[in-house]
Structures are given as C-alpha cells and as structure tokens.
Amino acid sequence: MFGLDPLSLPVAIVEMLLLLSLAAFIGWFIARLILSGRLNSLRADITERERELAECRQSKVTIVPPVAPSYIAPTSVTTQTVVLASVTDDIPTQAYSESRPIVPLAIPIFNESPPMPIAQGSEAAVLSRIASRAGELNFDRIGIATSSEADDLKAIIGIGPFLERKLHSLGIYTFRQVSNFTKEDLDKVNELIEFFPGRIERDNWVGQSKVFYDQKNG
DSSP: OTTOOTTSHHHHHHHHHHHHHHHHHHHHHHHHHHHHHHHHHHHHHHHHHHHHHHHHHHHHOOOOOOOOOBOOOOOOEEEEEEEEOOSSTTSOOEEEEEEEEOOOOOOOBOOOOOOOOOOTTSHHHHHHHHHTTGGGSOHHHHOOOOGGGOOOGGGSTTOOHHHHHHHHHHTOOSHHHHHTOOHHHHHHHHHHTTOOTTHHHHTTHHHHHHHHHHHHTO
16 A cells, blocks of 8 residues: 555554544544534524524514593582671671582593404414415325314424414324325425425424324324
8 A cells, every 4th residue: 555565564554544544534524514414403493493482472462552541521510609607796697609610530431442453473474374375285195184183293303383383274283194295295385384495304204204103003
C-alpha cells in the first residue's frame, strides 16, 4: 500500500494507523449526518408545536367590546309644603310652598352584547376552513368512518391534539383510513391540514397506522 514494503513492521503499523484513522473519520462523518438530520426533524417538530400552541392560545382569546351604560332619567319635580311654627305668641304661624326636583342616583343598566363573530385565526375558523375542503379526498379509497369509531390518532408519532382535530374535521378518524393513504392522499391531506410539505411521509404515518391497526384487530 502507498508503495511501501508490507513486510516491514513499521510500515505495517503506519498502514494500520492510517486505515483506523480513515475508518474513524468515515464513522464520525456518518454520525454527524445522522445527528444533523435528527436535529432538523426536532427543530421542525418544535416549530410545529409552537405554531399549534399559538393557534390554540389565539382561539381562546375573547375580546368583549365596551358597552355604553344606560341611565335612569331624573323624576319629575314635586312640591313640598314647609310649615314654620311660631316660637312665641307674637309671631303667627307661617307656611310656604317650595318646589324641588328629586333626582335619584343614576343606576347603570348594561345591555347584553351581541355574539362575537369567529376570529379568522381561531381554531374554530381553521377547522371550519379545513372541513369545507373534505370533499377533495377520495374516501372510496381511504374508507369512511364516523366519530363513534374514532381511534386515538395521537398514538401516531407526529400527531398532536390539534392535528388530530384537523384530521377529524376532514372525516379521518381511524388507523384503517390512514393506513390506506396513497402518495396522492398523503400530499392532499398534507395540503388540507396545512402541515409541513412531505412531513406526513417522513414521519411514516401510514406504516405506524398499519401496525396499530393490526394490533387492534389481532
């Protein structure tokens, strides 16, 4: 190797050290690639979870507009008669009338506010938007299921509570349906639930669903 004498012990040692160094470098390089891929996947997961959390928080914020209070108007003017009694026999008793307005305290009366419209970025609006496009899926191929048949789709790695609700809004409830996804279905569902492109395929939802479906049905 390298034009050196293989029968020489020092040369053999050098060659072995070179080969070990090369193997170590290759191993380090492969491990670095794998670690980099996993870090990128984790970053994407964190980004998705943060986006779901932000949407959930936004859906729970209710803005109540101020309501102008109504006040009770003052009552009409009443007349009071005041009698001044004499304190001595020389001064006759006198009486006079005095008109004074009686004004009660103003009591605010709040009217019920009208129902607030659904905010565009709320969870309800997102799920409604997704449900309106459910007809774009091929349920003849995927299969039809109802909410009463629903499996725990959160068992699939990559599906959180909000993603599960998105799938439910499309009519996807069971492992059997997910396991029937073709490449066309994967791309369409990925688009409809507004997920990262290609993420469903990378997380292998179909393979995981087949395992869960087989376990469920023995």
